[in-house]
Amino acid sequence: MRRPAVVTLLTILLAVGAVVSLTLGKYPVTLRDTLLFFTAKVTGCRAPAGLDMALLESLFFSIRLPRVVAAILVGSSLSVAGAAFQAMFINPLVSPSLLGVLAGASFGAALGMLLFENWLAVQVSTFAFGFISVLVAVGIARMFRGGAVLLLILGGVISGALFTSLLSVVKYCADPYDKLPAIVYWLMGGLSYADAGTVWFAAVPMVISMMLIISMSGYLNVLSMGDEEARSLGIPVERIRLVMIFLASLVSSLTVVIAGMIGWVGLIIPHITRMLVGPDNRVLIPSSILIGAIYLLLVDNLCRLLFETEIPIGIVTSLVGIPFFVFVMRRARRGWGS
Amino acid sequence: MTKAMLWMACLSLLLMVMPVEARQIVDMTGRKVEVPDRIRKVYATSPPATQMIYAVDPGLLSGWNAPLKDREKRYLSPLVHDLPVLGGYFGQGRVANIETIIKAGPDVVIMWVRRDSALNRRMEADMKKAGFPLVFMAIDGMADYGKGFRFLGKLLDREERAEKLADYGERALKEAAAVARSASTRKTVSVYYAQGLDGLFTECHTSRRTEVIGLAGAGNVCLCRTRNDYGMERVSMEEVLLADPDVIFVQERQAYDRIRRDRAWRRIGAVRDGRVFVIPKTPFNWFDRPASHMRYIGIKWVMSCLYPDLYPIDMARETRLFYRLFLGVELDDAQVREILAG
Numbered sequence: 001m002r003r004p005a006v007v008t009l010l011t012i013l014l015a016v017g018a019v020v021s022l023t024l025g026k027y028p029v030t031l032r033d034t035l036l037f038f039t040a041k042v043t044g045c046r047a048p049a050g051l052d053m054a055l056l057e058s059l060f061f062s063i064r065l066p067r068v069v070a071a072i073l074v075g076s077s078l079s080v081a082g083a084a085f086q087a088m089f090i091n092p093l094v095s096p097s098l099l100g101v102l103a104g105a106s107f108g109a110a111l112g113m114l115l116f117e118n119w120l121a122v123q124v125s126t127f128a129f130g131f132i133s134v135l136v137a138v139g140i141a142r143m144f145r146g147g148a149v150l151l152l153i154l155g156g157v158i159s160g161a162l163f164t165s166l167l168s169v170v171k172y173c174a175d176p177y178d179k180l181p182a183i184v185y186w187l188m189g190g191l192s193y194a195d196a197g198t199v200w201f202a203a204v205p206m207v208i209s210m211m212l213i214i215s216m217s218g219y220l221n222v223l224s225m226g227d228e229e230a231r232s233l234g235i236p237v238e239r240i241r242l243v244m245i246f247l248a249s250l251v252s253s254l255t256v257v258i259a260g261m262i263g264w265v266g267l268i269i270p271h272i273t274r275m276l277v278g279p280d281n282r283v284l285i286p287s288s289i290l291i292g293a294i295y296l297l298l299v300d301n302l303c304r305l306l307f308e309t310e311i312p313i314g315i316v317t318s319l320v321g322i323p324f325f326v327f328v329m330r331r332a333r334r335g336w337g338s
Numbered sequence: 339m340t341k342a343m344l345w346m347a348c349l350s351l352l353l354m355v356m357p358v359e360a361r362q363i364v365d366m367t368g369r370k371v372e373v374p375d376r377i378r379k380v381y382a383t384s385p386p387a388t389q390m391i392y393a394v395d396p397g398l399l400s401g402w403n404a405p406l407k408d409r410e411k412r413y414l415s416p417l418v419h420d421l422p423v424l425g426g427y428f429g430q431g432r433v434a435n436i437e438t439i440i441k442a443g444p445d446v447v448i449m450w451v452r453r454d455s456a457l458n459r460r461m462e463a464d465m466k467k468a469g470f471p472l473v474f475m476a477i478d479g480m481a482d483y484g485k486g487f488r489f490l491g492k493l494l495d496r497e498e499r500a501e502k503l504a505d506y507g508e509r510a511l512k513e514a515a516a517v518a519r520s521a522s523t524r525k526t527v528s529v530y531y532a533q534g535l536d537g538l539f540t541e542c543h544t545s546r547r548t549e550v551i552g553l554a555g556a557g558n559v560c561l562c563r564t565r566n567d568y569g570m571e572r573v574s575m576e577e578v579l580l581a582d583p584d585v586i587f588v589q590e591r592q593a594y595d596r597i598r599r600d601r602a603w604r605r606i607g608a609v610r611d612g613r614v615f616v617i618p619k620t621p622f623n624w625f626d627r628p629a630s631h632m633r634y635i636g637i638k639w640v641m642s643c644l645y646p647d648l649y650p651i652d653m654a655r656e657t658r659l660f661y662r663l664f665l666g667v668e669l670d671d672a673q674v675r676e677i678l679a680g
Contacts, residue, residue, distance in 0.1 A: 025574070025576045026574055026576040026577045026580060027576035027577075027579055027580050028580075054605070055579075055605060058601050058602040058605055059576065059579070059602075062600075062601050062602045063574075063575045063576060063579075063602050064576075113535075117591070117592060118592070119535060119592060175404060176403075176404055177385070177404075177623070177627040177628060181534075181568075181570055181627075182534060182535055185534070185539070185570060185572075190572065192536075192538060192572060192574060193536060195536070304574060308561075308562040308571075309540075309542075309560075309562060309571035309572050309573055310572035310573065310574060311572075312572070
C-alpha cells in the first residue's frame with residue numbers, strides 16, 4: 001500500500017473507533033438517546049422533552065471524551081517515541097523507556113505524591129523527573145565524549161536503574177495506609193485518572209511534538225543506516241539525535257503525567273506497524289501513531305467495560321499485546337529493513 | 339556472620355528469659371503459648387493490633403509499625419512519641435527487621451491473623467528463633483473487638499481497663515443496631531466510599547472494610563466480590579453516576595475538593611445535598627486503612643452523617659469522651675473541630 005492510502009485508512013479507523021468509544025460505557029444510554037443528543041448538539045435545536053441533556057452532556061463530554069482523547073494521545077505518543085527510538089538506535093527491541101524516561105517520571109510521580117498535597121505539583125514533578133532522567137542518561141554518555149549509540153544506551157540503563165531504585169526508596173518511606181497504595185496504583189497505569197484539564201493541557205505539546213517527529217521522519221531513515229553513512233551524507237547526526245530524544249522524552253513524560261506507567265505499547269506497536277507497512281519511517285511514523293492510538297483505545301474500552309471494577313490498563317496492554325505480537329510475527333513476511 | 343550474631347543474640351536473650359516465671363495461655367486461634375508471667379513490653383506486627391495495645395496501656399508498647407507524624411503525636415500520650423519504628427508485616431514497605439525487634443526486646447510478639455497461612459508459619463519460626471513467644475489475635479469483624487480487648491486485658495494483666503474499652507465498644511454496637519432497626523422502616527440510605535486522590539477507588543459491599551456501613555443500616559452502592567484483603571477497587575465515574583448514592587464518605591481531602599468542584603460529580607444526589615463527608619483520621623483513621631477499633635467512634639460519626647434526625651448526637655462531646663478513654667488525651671475545642679473536619 002502506498003503511504004497516503006495506509007494513513008487515510010488508519011485515520012478513518014481511528015475516527016470510527018473514537019466515536020464508537022464515546023457511546024460505550026457502564027452508564028446505559030440508548031442509541032436513540034445518543035443520536036437525539038448529538039443531533040440536538042450539532043443542529044442547535046431544542047432537545048425533545050424527557051431527554052436529560054445535562055446528564056448526557058457530562059457523560060459524553062466530561063467523563064468519556066477526556067478518557068477517549070487520553071487513550072489516543074497516550075497510545076500514539078508511546079508508539080511514536082518507540083518508533084523513533086527503534087530507528088535511531090537501529091534496534092527493533094528498543095522501547096521509549098530506553099533512556100530512563102519512564103523510570104524517571106514514575107519516580108517523580110511517587111515523590112510528588114509523597115511530598116505534595118496538590119495534584120498539579122505531582123504532575124509537574126512527574127514531568128520534570130522524566131526529563132531529568134533523560135538528561136542524566138545523555139550526560140553520562142557525554143562524559144565519555146560522545147553521542148555514540150552504545151554509550152547512550154548504557155547511560156539509559158544506568159539512569160533507569162538509578163531512578164528505579166530511588167522509586168523503591170520513596171515507596172519505602174511512604175505511609176503504608178494512604179500514600180503507598182495511591183503510588184502503587186498510579187504506577188500500574190490507567191486512563192481512569194485522566195481528567196479533562198490535564199488532557200487538554202498535555203494535548204498541545206504532545207500533538208506538536210508528534211508533528212515535528214513526523215516532519216523529521218526522513219532523517220530517521222538516514223540515521224537508521226548508521227552514523228558513518230549519515231555523516232557522509234552531510235547530516236548533523238548528533239544534533240538530530242538530540243532533538244529526537246528531546247521530543248520522544250517530552251511525549252513519554254507526558255504519558256506518565258496523564259496515565260501513569262503503561263508498558264509494552266511503545267515496544268510492540270512500532271514493531272507491528274513495521275511488519276504491516278515496511279521500514280520506511282516516512283510511512284512508519286504516522287502509521288505507528290495511528291495504530292498506537294487505535295490499540296490503546298481498544299484496550300482501554302476493554303478495561304472500562306469488562307469487569308465490575310477496573311483493571312489497570314498496564315496489565316492488559318501486556319496480556320493482550322504479547323499474544324498479538326506473536327501472531328503478527330508469525331504472519332509477517334516483511335522483516336526488519338527488507 | 340549475621341547468623342552467628344543472631345544466634346548469639348538469641349542465646350543471650352534465652353538466658354535473660356530463662357529465669358522469668360512463665361505461664362501458659364491460649365491465644366485467640368486456640369494455640370497454647372508460654373508467655374512470661376509479667377509482660378512489660380509488647381510488639382505487635384500490624385497497626386490495628388498496635389493501636390489496641392496502645393488503648394489498653396501506652397506504656398506497654400515497645401515500638402511503632404510506621405513513623406508517627408507530628409500531627410499524630412499531638413493526639414497521643416507523650417509516653418509513645420519517641421518509641422522506635424520497628425516496622426511490621428502488613429503488605430508492603432517497612433518490613434520488620436528481626437534484629438531491631440530483638441533490640442527493642444518485647445516480652446511477647448502479637449500478630450493479627452485472618453486465616454492460617456504460610457506467612458504465619460514463617461513468622462512463628464522466625465520469632466521462635468529469636469526467642470519471642472508469638473501470640474495470635476484473630477479478629478474478623480467489629481463484633482470481635484470486645485473479645486480482643488478482653489483477651490489483651492487478660493494477657494497483659496489490665497483486665498479492668500480492657501473491660502471498660504470492650505464495654506464502650508459493645509454499647510456503641512448495640513446503639514448502632516437500634517438505630518439501624520429504626521432506620522429500616524424507611525428507604526435504605528445508599529453510601530459510596532470514596533478512596534484515592536480522585537475518589538474513584540472504593541470497596542465492595544462484601545468487604546470487611548465497609549462493615550460499618552452495613553452495621554449502621556445503610557447500603558454500600560458498590561456491589562461486587564472482594565478480590566483480597568487489600569481492596570482498593572477501581573470504579574468509573576459512570577458507575578458512581580449510575581449508583582447515585584445519597585451519602586459519600588471520602589478518605590482524602592484532595593478527592594473531597596475534586597468531588598465538590600467537578601461537573602460530573604455535582605450530578606450525584608449526595609453532592610447536590612451537601613452530604614459528602616471527609617473521614618476523620620487523626621491520629622488513627624475512624625473508618626478504614628487501617629480498619630481498627632477506632633470504628634467504635636467511627637460508627638457513631640457515620641450514623642450522625644446518615645441520620646441527622648434519627649441520631650442527634652453531640653459529636654464534639656462524644657469525640658472528647660472517646661479520646662479521653664481510648665487515647666488518653668484531653669482535647670480542646672479547636673482540636674475537636676480539626677479532627678472532625680478530617
